[in-house]
Amino acid sequence: MQALRTLVNICRMFSPNKAHPSLVASVNRRVRIWIDKRDGLDFLLVVKPQELGLDENLIHRASPSGNKYLRKLLLDLDIQASDAILDVGCAKGSAMRTMLESPFAKVDGVEISQKLAAIASANFRRLGKVNAHIFNANAVDFDGYGNYDFLYFYNPFPAEVMRQTMAQVQRQLDPARELVIIYNTPICHDIVVKHGFTSIRDYPDQWGNGIRIYSNRPATSRLLAKPRA
Ligand SMILES: C[S@@+](CC[C@H](N)C(=O)[O-])C[C@H]1O[C@@H](n2cnc3c(N)ncnc32)[C@H](O)[C@@H]1O
Numbered sequence: 001m002q003a004l005r006t007l008v009n010i011c012r013m014f015s016p017n018k019a020h021p022s023l024v025a026s027v028n029r030r031v032r033i034w035i036d037k038r039d040g041l042d043f044l045l046v047v048k049p050q051e052l053g054l055d056e057n058l059i060h061r062a063s064p065s066g067n068k069y070l071r072k073l074l075l076d077l078d079i080q081a082s083d084a085i086l087d088v089g090c091a092k093g094s095a096m097r098t099m100l101e102s103p104f105a106k107v108d109g110v111e112i113s114q115k116l117a118a119i120a121s122a123n124f125r126r127l128g129k130v131n132a133h134i135f136n137a138n139a140v141d142f143d144g145y146g147n148y149d150f151l152y153f154y155n156p157f158p159a160e161v162m163r164q165t166m167a168q169v170q171r172q173l174d175p176a177r178e179l180v181i182i183y184n185t186p187i188c189h190d191i192v193v194k195h196g197f198t199s200i201r202d203y204p205d206q207w208g209n210g211i212r213i214y215s216n217r218p219a220t221s222r223l224l225a226k227p228r229a
Contacts, residue, residue: 041123043094052113058161062116064094065154065184065206073182073203073211074102077150078226081105086148088139088165089156093120093132099152100129110135110142140164146172148179155185155209162188166195178217185209200224 033044046063049056079102087096090109099107109132111117117136124132135142140161145151145168157165166188173179173196181197183189184205189212193199197214200221205211215221 040126042119043092043097043123045092047091047113047116052115054113058157059112060089060156060158062091062113063154064091066094066096066098067206069203069205069211070095070098070184071101073213074099076203076226076229077180077213077223079103083149084108084147085150085152086110086145087152087154088142089153090120090134091116093123093134095152095154096120096132097123097127100132104131106131106133106148108133108135108148110137110139112136112138140168142168143172145169145179146174149177150180150182152182153184155187159188159191162191166191170195173216175216178215178221180221180223181214182211183214184211186212201228 036043044064048061049059081103083104084106085099085104087109090096090111093109096107096109109120111134114136117134121134181192183192192214196216198218199212199214200218200223201213203211
């Protein structure tokens with residue numbers, strides 16, 4: 001990380017009006033990919049559904065969202081040591097890696113692509129993270145939603161798949177327990193609301209699309225008990 005910071009600072013120093021943010025982000029990303037490769041990890045290289053033999057009309061590409069925006073949001077959510085989170089459509093595990101910086105008991109991911117699920121599992125094995133588990137499954141059929149306090153979606157699929165996934169989540173929901181949904185780039189907001197969730201907070205994301213927080217128990221949500229940072 002020190003090497004990365006140094007390189008970004010050098011870019012800034014030699015730019016006439018400070019480096020353009022997208023140039024800084026691009027250099028930053030390339031350095032992080034290089035550091036990962038050196039460490040035997042692969043969290044950040046983007047893969048298109050066609051390269052995985054998947055239908056691009058049903059599956060969005062595997063781009064990563066483990067970044068400072070997610071880190072900041074999680075700090076604000078007052079995560080407890082008993083909490084469990086599931087990244088629905090986890091790809092190579094970039095967001096999960098950021099989640100593992102919070103005190104979650106369990107950070108799991110479900111991923112439809114066998115190849116991406118294998119890469120994610122290898123990443124967490126390499127990092128020695130025993131509380132991270134990857135399920136290679138279709139989110140529509142996944143039967144473990146009831147085991148989590150938080151679900152994370154980073155725009156993994158279009159509306160029809162979101163509808164089927166949310167119906168599955170709703171079926172497995174324990175109404176006596178709060179389930180929080182963190183939805184990055186919430187293009188299917190209406191579908192989430194239709195399945196019993198209320199939007200309680202908004203946070204910024206990297207691309208200006210926003211990250212929305214929902215709860216099935218908004219009136220008594222533990223999130224609202226803590227003042228926003
Ligand atoms: C935009 S990527 C998100 C990556 C990761 N969540 C992150 O934020 O770093 C979306 C991922 O969802 C996966 N996906 C799409 N449809 C899925 C489905 N029906 N079940 C499980 N995973 C799915 C894709 O293969 C892709 O890896």
